[in-house]
Amino acid sequence: MDHLEIISPVGKVEFHALDPLKGVANIGRHPDNDVVLDGPGVALFHAVLDYTQQPARLVILGRAEKTALAGRPLSPDLPTELRAWDTLEIGGYTLIPIGGAGAGGGPLPAEQPTETIAGKTSAARGKGWLGKLGQGMRAPLGKKLAAPKIPVGKLGRAVATRRGAGESPAAPGTVQAGSDKGAQGWGAGRPVAPPPDALDEVIVTELGEREWTVDVEQTATAELTIVNGGDIVAAFEVRVEGLDGSWVAILPPRVNLNEGERASVTISITPPRRPASRAGGHPFSVVVTSPNYPGRSSRRGAALTVNPYYEFRVGELTPKRQTVSWRRQSGQVIVPIVNRGNSVALFRVEAEDDERACGFEIIAPGEEAGFARQAEMRLPPEHPFNIPIYITPHARKLWSLSQRFYSYAVTVSLLEDKQSPRALMGQLRSKPLIGPWLTALILLLLVVATVLTFRPRINDFGVEPEIVSTGESVRLTWNVSPFVTNLEIEGVGPVKGSGGTKTDSPDASCTYVLKADTWLSRLLPQLSEQAQETVIVMPRTPGIETFSVDDTDITQGESVTLYWSVSDAGKVILTANGISQVIPPEEHIGQRTVSPGENTVYALEAQSGSGMALKSVMVKVAPSVLEVQAFDVQPPQVTAGESVTITWQVAGADAVTISPLPTVYPSSGSTTYAPEQTMDFVLTASNAESETRVVRSVVVNPAPEAPTIEFFAATPNQVTGGSSSQVQLTWSVVGATTNIEVTGPDFETRSGLAAQDAITVQVDKSTTFILTAYNGDLHTSQVVEITALEPTPESE
Numbered sequence: 001m002d003h004l005e006i007i008s009p010v011g012k013v014e015f016h017a018l019d020p021l022k023g024v025a026n027i028g029r030h031p032d033n034d035v036v037l038d039g040p041g042v043a044l045f046h047a048v049l050d051y052t053q054q055p056a057r058l059v060i061l062g063r064a065e066k067t068a069l070a071g072r073p074l075s076p077d078l079p080t081e082l083r084a085w086d087t088l089e090i091g092g093y094t095l096i097p098i099g100g101a102g103a104g105g106g107p108l109p110a111e112q113p114t115e116t117i118a119g120k121t122s123a124a125r126g127k128g129w130l131g132k133l134g135q136g137m138r139a140p141l142g143k144k145l146a147a148p149k150i151p152v153g154k155l156g157r158a159v160a161t162r163r164g165a166g167e168s169p170a171a172p173g174t175v176q177a178g179s180d181k182g183a184q185g186w187g188a189g190r191p192v193a194p195p196p197d198a199l200d201e202v203i204v205t206e207l208g209e210r211e212w213t214v215d216v217e218q219t220a221t222a223e224l225t226i227v228n229g230g231d232i233v234a235a236f237e238v239r240v241e242g243l244d245g246s247w248v249a250i251l252p253p254r255v256n257l258n259e260g261e262r263a264s265v266t267i268s269i270t271p272p273r274r275p276a277s278r279a280g281g282h283p284f285s286v287v288v289t290s291p292n293y294p295g296r297s298s299r300r301g302a303a304l305t306v307n308p309y310y311e312f313r314v315g316e317l318t319p320k321r322q323t324v325s326w327r328r329q330s331g332q333v334i335v336p337i338v339n340r341g342n343s344v345a346l347f348r349v350e351a352e353d354d355e356r357a358c359g360f361e362i363i364a365p366g367e368e369a370g371f372a373r374q375a376e377m378r379l380p381p382e383h384p385f386n387i388p389i390y391i392t393p394h395a396r397k398l399w400s401l402s403q404r405f406y407s408y409a410v411t412v413s414l415l416e417d418k419q420s421p422r423a424l425m426g427q428l429r430s431k432p433l434i435g436p437w438l439t440a441l442i443l444l445l446l447v448v449a450t451v452l453t454f455r456p457r458i459n460d461f462g463v464e465p466e467i468v469s470t471g472e473s474v475r476l477t478w479n480v481s482p483f484v485t486n487l488e489i490e491g492v493g494p495v496k497g498s499g500g501t502k503t504d505s506p507d508a509s510c511t512y513v514l515k516a517d518t519w520l521s522r523l524l525p526q527l528s529e530q531a532q533e534t535v536i537v538m539p540r541t542p543g544i545e546t547f548s549v550d551d552t553d554i555t556q557g558e559s560v561t562l563y564w565s566v567s568d569a570g571k572v573i574l575t576a577n578g579i580s581q582v583i584p585p586e587e588h589i590g591q592r593t594v595s596p597g598e599n600t601v602y603a604l605e606a607q608s609g610s611g612m613a614l615k616s617v618m619v620k621v622a623p624s625v626l627e628v629q630a631f632d633v634q635p636p637q638v639t640a641g642e643s644v645t646i647t648w649q650v651a652g653a654d655a656v657t658i659s660p661l662p663t664v665y666p667s668s669g670s671t672t673y674a675p676e677q678t679m680d681f682v683l684t685a686s687n688a689e690s691e692t693r694v695v696r697s698v699v700v701n702p703a704p705e706a707p708t709i710e711f712f713a714a715t716p717n718q719v720t721g722g723s724s725s726q727v728q729l730t731w732s733v734v735g736a737t738t739n740i741e742v743t744g745p746d747f748e749t750r751s752g753l754a755a756q757d758a759i760t761v762q763v764d765k766s767t768t769f770i771l772t773a774y775n776g777d778l779h780t781s782q783v784v785e786i787t788a789l790e791p792t793p794e795s796e
Contacts, residue, residue: 001051001084001099004035009092021344021378023052027090028062041065041091055081056097058088065091192281195242195301202230203298205288212269213305216277216342219270220304226265226288228257234292238265242284243304247271271306275382279308279343308343310417317410317426323403325431330392333426335410337387339379346415350374351389353408358428360408361390376415393430400432401439451527456516457481461531463512469540469568473505476533478514486517509536542569542606547615549602555652556624559595562602562617564588569606569613576602596621626652626690631683633696640703643674646681646696653685675700706778707735712771714784719763721788729784730758731771739774764788 004016004025016035018025025034028046037046043062050057057079060067067074068089074080082088084099194210204227212220226236235256240248249268257263267286271277282304289297315336322331339345351360351373361370364377365385379385393406406428413421434442460479468474479499480487488494490513492504504512513532521527546565554560565588566572572583574592577600583590594602596619603616630649638644647670650656656665659682661673667685675698683694710732719725733740733755741751742759746767750759761769766788772781 001054001056001097003098005096005098006035006037007094007096009039015098018049018051021380023050025049025051027095035095037090037093039091039093042093046090049082051097054099055083058082192283192303192305194303195283195285195299197301198297198299200229200296200298202228202293202296203236203288203290204229205286205298205300207286207300207302210300210302211305212303213307214269214271215307216271216273216309219268222267222269222286222302224265224267224286224288224300225262226255226257227262228259230293231259232292233258234290236263236288236290238267239287239289240267240269240284241287243269243282244276247277269304271304273309275340275342277306277342278381279306279341281305306342308416309341310343310345310414310419311340312345312347312412312414312419312422313338313340314412314422314424317424320425321427321429323429323431324391324393326396326433329396330390331428333389333391333410335387335389335412335424336384337379337412338384339381341381341416344378344380345417346376346378348374348376348411348413348415349387349389350411350413351391351408352411353406353428355406357394358406358408359392359394361392363388363390391428393428396430397432399434399439401436403432403435404430406430451520454483454518454520455481455527456484456518456521456529458514458516458529458531461514461533463533463535466534467536467538468506469538470507471505471540472537473503474535476502476504476512480516481518483518484516485519486515488515489513490515506535506537509534511535539610540568540608541611542608542613543567544604544606544613544615547604547617549617549619552618553620553622554596555622556597557595559593560619561591561593563591564604566604566606566613569608571607573605573607574602575605576600624652624687626650626685626687626692628683628685628692628694631694631696633681633698636697637699637701638675639701640676641674643672644698646671646673648683650683650685652687654687655685657684658682659684704775704778705735706780707733707737707773707775709733709771709773709780709782712782712784714769714786716786717784718787718789720791721765722791724762724764726760727763727786728758728760729769729771731782732756733771733773735773736775737773738776741772741774742769743772744769 002018002020004018006014006016008014022034026045026048027033027035027037028044029036029038029042030044033045035049043065046060046062046065047067048059048061050059058069058074058081059079060074060076063076069080069082070087071089082097084097086097088095088097199205206225206227208223208225212222214220224238226238228234228236233256235254237254238250239253240250247269249270251266251268253265255263255265284302284304286300286302287297288299315338318334318336322333324331335349337347337349339347349362351362353360360373362373362375363370364375365379365387370390377387389410391406391408393404397404408426408428410424410426411421412424413419458478458480460477462477464475464477476489476492477500478487478489478495482498484498486494487496489502491510492502492512495502511532511534513530515528515530517528521529544564544566546563548563550561550563551558552560562574564572564574564583566583567588569588572588574581574583576594576596594600599618599620601616601618603614606613628648628650630647632647633644634647635644646658646661648656648658648665649668651667653667656667657663658665658671660679661671661681665671673681678700679698681696681698683696685692712729712731715728715730716725717727719727729742737755739751740753740755741749742753743749744767746765747761747769753759755773763786766786768783768785770781770783772779
């Protein structure tokens, strides 16, 4: 078969040519399929058709979608024979294979196309697509490929997926190997049957010879005899259909004949030496028409077989020279090849370097995997192909002061003909990881690192405090680089450690200088480093840091506390109202409690040989005043048996009493008392000069009592069982109440009832009602019972 007739669900008819060089067609909804069927019932990769053998083999890949052959459902992953004119149904599409390359639709010849396999040509005849797929699998460079163990269904999916990856768009101006669209035939020297004759009784023709086999630029000649079978004088025109017009010469192209007269026309066919003169069979027809016999023609079929010729051209390597490095470990070179012959030709591409120190991976057109050192490929005529070759050195130098050069040769041979191979020379340079410039940079960095590492550095040098008084100490701190071997502070002496502290007591203002050295600064003294800090020493004068009193305004009779803190003083004197007192040295920081009877100024004087300091505070003393600042009894109203809380605050009092309590109390405080009846509390405050009273009243309420239920009755108190009867509940409650409610086991509680009231309820069985009267937490309850009597039987 060489075509598929495809009928869409809406009746549109299309024809898909099957490429005999490929031998396998992928069918599905994905755009990467050879046959794309865009429908909801079609899987992305639905089926694989292998037409390298007859009958063809079809394997279904889609599992969820239905596929039928002549109405019979097909199972996934099982090869099914497919013959010409069978009807294949996929997702609403109908596919009909059409067989034969000749006009009569005969079967394909036994000769099958060959495949490119691991750099060798292997006939695919009789192996089908499963065999081809197994042969087409390749191992990485330098490794052998074990025989694949893949289920049939998985192989089918591998074929369907492989096209999407292997047939990615090529570079501009290139085509994939194996495609030879527009050719008249696909195999060299393949014969074809002449088209059928279509004769006419008026325009009578006879062609002496029907089939020729020629080389390019060789002429095939045929004699055509034309007889005017009509009853009028007519002109006859001769033309050839099915061949390139530039190949054909007709002498003469037009003749005039009387009735019954005949004439001979010579037809010469010369295919030029061009790739367009495809090798193989070219069926054509010789057509004779006459303008005098409209609608009539005579057609004679013939066939021309063109023998193949072989010619090819190889362009320059691109690039001829290139460099690889540790980051870019492989170089790529492009070998342009053009098959200038007229048939598909088998080429061999080999690559090798003089030292055999490089690996070469040759990528054949249409192949995913590369071939090591050599690859064989069939290339169609006329189209240019750019063959990429990846070059990888086997070993790379880690360090070197120069690059390594590899000279290699790429040889292209045409295996179909005894033509000289074409050899192309190239050069690959391999950079070491560490070259001369990087070596110099590393040495420079080592020098810089050595200087930065071993140069003495003073990270920190400080003195605290920077200003001190005579006799005080300072703290020297430093931090230097760890490789310092000689560290000294002028005026203090050598110190040890990369970091530390030292205490010193300077007698006068001075400057501390820290010097740091390493073995490197001893060789290069200009690298030595030093730092300095200055300390100012001030003479000591007495100071009063603190002199204060806790309260500057008091009432007569109260006390205050004086606080002081004196430093650097030889003598401290405390003076009050002209009276001085010397404070002993151990109390230069201390306190004293005093009770002035009048306004008093307290002065503190600190004396030393370098000067004196003086501070003073004043305490104001106010005469005492009798005042009841607070007197309260809470709560003001209680129930008999409850207690009240009495609180008071009195100023200027010598004695405080609260009647009827018998105790004498302090000027402020609180106490509790349980009054038995409503009464007054009288607070009396007095001192030597005056007396004052304040009264507070408390109301005492009697204790609460529970309410009394005078009666609670149900009328009637007997009902007939099984039938609902109305019962009136009445009651009377006396006394204080907070709530009255009626409850029952089969009755929804009613609350908030009046003290004297009645309600009507429905009763159909014996039950109980409870009346409860509340007064706060106190309550009284009373129960009534209703009895349900058995109904009286009815007399018959």
